[in-house]
Amino acid sequence: MTNSADTVHAHLSPTSLRLSDQPTVTVIGDGQLARMMHTEAIELGVHVRILASDAHNSAAQVVGDVVIGDYTDLADVRAVVAGSDAVTFDHEHVPTEHLHALRAAGVNVQPGPEALVNAQDKLVMRTKLAQLGAPVPEFAAIESLDDARSFFAAMNGAVCIKARRGGYDGHGVWFPDTREELDELITKLLDAGTLLMAERKVALVRELSAMVARTPSGATQAWPVVESVQTNGICTLAIAPAPGLGAVETQVRELAATIATSLGVTGALAVELFETRNAHGEPEIFVNELAMRPHNTGHWTQDGCITSQFEQHLRAVLDFPLGSTEMTAPVTVMANVLGAENDPEMSMAERMRQVWLRHPEAKIHLYGKSHRAGRKIGHVNVSGDDVNQVRSTALACAHFLVHARWP
Amino acid sequence: MTNSADTVHAHLSPTSLRLSDQPTVTVIGDGQLARMMHTEAIELGVHVRILASDAHNSAAQVVGDVVIGDYTDLADVRAVVAGSDAVTFDHEHVPTEHLHALRAAGVNVQPGPEALVNAQDKLVMRTKLAQLGAPVPEFAAIESLDDARSFFAAMNGAVCIKARRGGYDGHGVWFPDTREELDELITKLLDAGTLLMAERKVALVRELSAMVARTPSGATQAWPVVESVQTNGICTLAIAPAPGLGAVETQVRELAATIATSLGVTGALAVELFETRNAHGEPEIFVNELAMRPHNTGHWTQDGCITSQFEQHLRAVLDFPLGSTEMTAPVTVMANVLGAENDPEMSMAERMRQVWLRHPEAKIHLYGKSHRAGRKIGHVNVSGDDVNQVRSTALACAHFLVHARWP
Ligand SMILES: Nc1ncnc2c1ncn2[C@@H]1O[C@H](COP(=O)(O)OP(=O)(O)OP(=O)(O)O)[C@@H](O)[C@H]1O
Numbered sequence: 116m117t118n119s120a121d122t123v124h125a126h127l128s129p130t131s132l133r134l135s136d137q138p139t140v141t142v143i144g145d146g147q148l149a150r151m152m153h154t155e156a157i158e159l160g161v162h163v164r165i166l167a168s169d170a171h172n173s174a175a176q177v178v179g180d181v182v183i184g185d186y187t188d189l190a191d192v193r194a195v196v197a198g199s200d201a202v203t204f205d206h207e208h209v210p211t212e213h214l215h216a217l218r219a220a221g222v223n224v225q226p227g228p229e230a231l232v233n234a235q236d237k238l239v240m241r242t243k244l245a246q247l248g249a250p251v252p253e254f255a256a257i258e259s260l261d262d263a264r265s266f267f268a269a270m271n272g273a274v275c276i277k278a279r280r281g282g283y284d285g286h287g288v289w290f291p292d293t294r295e296e297l298d299e300l301i302t303k304l305l306d307a308g309t310l311l312m313a314e315r316k317v318a319l320v321r322e323l324s325a326m327v328a329r330t331p332s333g334a335t336q337a338w339p340v341v342e343s344v345q346t347n348g349i350c351t352l353a354i355a356p357a358p359g360l361g362a363v364e365t366q367v368r369e370l371a372a373t374i375a376t377s378l379g380v381t382g383a384l385a386v387e388l389f390e391t392r393n394a395h396g397e398p399e400i401f402v403n404e405l406a407m408r409p410h411n412t413g414h415w416t417q418d419g420c421i422t423s424q425f426e427q428h429l430r431a432v433l434d435f436p437l438g439s440t441e442m443t444a445p446v447t448v449m450a451n452v453l454g455a456e457n458d459p460e461m462s463m464a465e466r467m468r469q470v471w472l473r474h475p476e477a478k479i480h481l482y483g484k485s486h487r488a489g490r491k492i493g494h495v496n497v498s499g500d501d502v503n504q505v506r507s508t509a510l511a512c513a514h515f516l517v518h519a520r521w522p
Numbered sequence: 523m524t525n526s527a528d529t530v531h532a533h534l535s536p537t538s539l540r541l542s543d544q545p546t547v548t549v550i551g552d553g554q555l556a557r558m559m560h561t562e563a564i565e566l567g568v569h570v571r572i573l574a575s576d577a578h579n580s581a582a583q584v585v586g587d588v589v590i591g592d593y594t595d596l597a598d599v600r601a602v603v604a605g606s607d608a609v610t611f612d613h614e615h616v617p618t619e620h621l622h623a624l625r626a627a628g629v630n631v632q633p634g635p636e637a638l639v640n641a642q643d644k645l646v647m648r649t650k651l652a653q654l655g656a657p658v659p660e661f662a663a664i665e666s667l668d669d670a671r672s673f674f675a676a677m678n679g680a681v682c683i684k685a686r687r688g689g690y691d692g693h694g695v696w697f698p699d700t701r702e703e704l705d706e707l708i709t710k711l712l713d714a715g716t717l718l719m720a721e722r723k724v725a726l727v728r729e730l731s732a733m734v735a736r737t738p739s740g741a742t743q744a745w746p747v748v749e750s751v752q753t754n755g756i757c758t759l760a761i762a763p764a765p766g767l768g769a770v771e772t773q774v775r776e777l778a779a780t781i782a783t784s785l786g787v788t789g790a791l792a793v794e795l796f797e798t799r800n801a802h803g804e805p806e807i808f809v810n811e812l813a814m815r816p817h818n819t820g821h822w823t824q825d826g827c828i829t830s831q832f833e834q835h836l837r838a839v840l841d842f843p844l845g846s847t848e849m850t851a852p853v854t855v856m857a858n859v860l861g862a863e864n865d866p867e868m869s870m871a872e873r874m875r876q877v878w879l880r881h882p883e884a885k886i887h888l889y890g891k892s893h894r895a896g897r898k899i900g901h902v903n904v905s906g907d908d909v910n911q912v913r914s915t916a917l918a919c920a921h922f923l924v925h926a927r928w929p
């Protein structure tokens with residue numbers, strides 16, 4: 116009998132684990148977003164297959180049906196999507212031409228390439244949003260040093276330069292303060308072949324995130340708008356609901372739904388926003404960024420909403436009716452666990468123990484990732500009545516998981 | 523590149539998916555309980571390995587680290603537990619001698635064989651509980667027809683005959699009404715070699731379930747007591763909290779914690795109870811059954827509590843501090859989805875669609891099981907303020923998933 120104690124997946128082709136009556140969603144990607152989609156898929160009885168670049172990556176550790184391949188290789192992508200009811204993503208980097216090829220072959224890609232291009236190229240997105248009348252900071256394409264100089268002059272030097280593609284967590288965003296800095300930066304970037312745009316540097320009061328899900332049939336469902344706190348370009352905190360939003364809440368929720376509909380987004384959409392003040396000191400909103408997938412600012416929904424962003428994303432891409440986005444507590448705060456400069460000696464298990472001893476209500480989520488400075492390795496959700504208390508508990512727990520000491 | 527698109531698990535030994543700093547829990551079993559443990563383990567960053575009898579079984583479909591083997595074969599069990607931080611179960615059927623052998627070899631088995639025997643043998647359990655002073659119906663070992671006849675006479679014919687081992691969902695429970703029925707039943711069962719006991723047939727008002735988790739270090743944490751509705755011996759509904767319990771709630775919670783501590787249970791413990799009325803018409807409680815693992819009457823905690831029974835079970839067997847068992851809604855009701863006599867033609871996906879169209883707040887959990895009459899294939903959790911409304915919604919949703927029509 117000892118011989119039978121063998122890894123099962125050695126004997127199986129990817130599809131053979133699936134019940135005939137069960138929808139299959141293929142997720143291109145192997146990060147924490149794919150991992151947390153699988154969590155919800157298990158409960159829904161939805162079969163998840165992933166295309167992973169490495170068997171040790173976050174989602175590949177925990178999914179039963181893993182295919183190793185390269186998402187930039189059309190043959191690999193074709194192989195993994197065979198027999199899927201829907202294909203979706205945990206990142207925006209699959210080349211749109213591959214997605215057009217899949218669509219042409221009858222594959223149900225959600226979101227589709229026409230929508231996704233707006234999450235891939237910041238200039239395309241801003242142009243499109245401006246056409247729709249959505250509020251975006253003034254912007255311009257930058258194809259030459261002259262373009263940059265004249266935009267810089269027009270904005271009185273309050274500019275932000277962005278790589279059109281491939282930026283994340285603040286990589287690909289620059290704030291030159293002087294003409295000299297601008298010249299040096301633009302020359303370097305254009306020489307390196309980076310596609311660029313510029314926009315007005317907004318005097319932001321805070322950042323917000325409005326998330327919504329949309330089905331191929333056109334139904335939309337928004338979550339409460341959250342305040343997101345960014346530190347060095349990385350989201351460190353999300354506070355749900357965003358304190359003191361007032362009438363802006365409805366306006367922003369509607370904006371997110373309008374963007375989802377106008378761009379034909381399916382699945383989860385995160386609309387990252389700037390809150391600033393107009394000339395009368397009243398709140399004014401600008402759209403900064405779109406993400407067409409579950410998003411870091413939506414992790415709080417796992418423990419703070421009837422339907423989490425991961426469940427909703429799966430329901431949306433399968434064109435199921437969307438779930439209730441009612442909150443299950445007055446306040447939920449998510450704090451990211453970001454790898455420290457130096458990883459403390461205390462094991463992560465011992466850190467969890469210490470956190471739970473003090474805060475039995477803390478919901479710890481870890482992604483199965485090893486330490487690297489600044490890397491997103493997990494998050495903590497805390498719910499309660501009082502935003503200040505919940506926020507400081509979430510921050511303290513995340514701090515302990517990172518530093519092995521209380522703040 | 524096409525060659526690289528291959529199932530990953532073909533290339534890997536079970537342990538190689540695991541991060542060095544990550545606790546590993548091996549679950550012996552491949553049913554829905556193991557499946558739902560994996561759901562929570564993913565979020566905690568706990569690595570789960572399962573011993574499955576078949577790669578298509580509920581948990582084996584969704585876990586990354588699956589070993590195929592036979593839990594009655596010690597060599598298979600030894601192979602799967604190698605390198606685990608804790609070993610636990612999704613059923614009570616692993617022979618206790620195997621567990622003693624593992625313990626002797628230094629394996630961290632939770633719960634241990636001394637505790638588990640009380641969930642395997644109804645007579646051992648009742649004897650032990652009686653010694654502890656816990657309320658159990660009068661009972662007796664039945665080794666002969668004479669034993670049965672005298673117990674029947676002593677109880678004025680109000681008896682319940684039970685197989686000591688292997689019963690589930692009402693299989694192995696008999697209610698002979700007459701001396702003739704008794705004689706026939708006992709003769710047949712003794713001839714078949716069934717180990718038997720008898721107990722007083724209780725005039726039950728309703729059934730309750732008190733769940734608690736306990737760590738090897740001795741910490742306990744109880745969930746709110748629920749009312750469980752049994753239909754033909756199968757749990758169909760759990761209502762949390764049990765309506766109108768009053769002072770009995772505290773008494774029952776303490777009883778469950780006492781049993782967990784006295785029996786040395788670790789992980790989740792379900793104490794199934796009868797509520798009846800004493801001579802003064804006051805509520806009286808008897809213990810019916812113990813289960814040392816997550817339990818059907820605790821599925822509501824997935825959507826109704828800060829810490830679900832599956833997360834808590836993992837935390838407990840790893841000796842982590844236990845999580846808060848506070849409810850996240852005033853009422854949560856769980857309704858089981860049990861295979862109908864005849865499975866309707868409508869696909870399960872279409873049934874989910876219909877349910878969610880009417881009830882976007884319904885939390886559907888499916889186990890990846892194909893249809894069989896009476897089989898537990900899923901459950902629905904619904905939360906809200908009003909117990910009658912929540913209960914009827916949960917029942918209606920489960921009914922639709924089973925019958926493809928509304929009740
Ligand atoms: N026009 C602007 N005015 C002021 N601050 C800005 C502007 N654009 C970006 N920022 C700041 O830089 C941060 C990073 O910008 P952005 O979100 O565009 O980058 P990203 O790399 O795409 O980030 P993410 O991964 O969060 O989407 C923003 O969170 C904001 O704090």
Ligand SMILES: Nc1ncnc2c1ncn2[C@@H]1O[C@H](COP(=O)(O)OP(=O)(O)OP(=O)(O)O)[C@@H](O)[C@H]1O
Binds near residue numbers: 692694725752757810
């Ligand atoms: N002593 C008793 N008096 C009255 N009814 C009883 C008695 N014992 C059992 N029953 C009824 O029979 C049902 C099944 O009994 P029991 O729970 O012992 O069986 P089981 O097969 O072990 O069930 P489970 O799988 O739920 O643990 C109970 O839920 C209860 O309705």
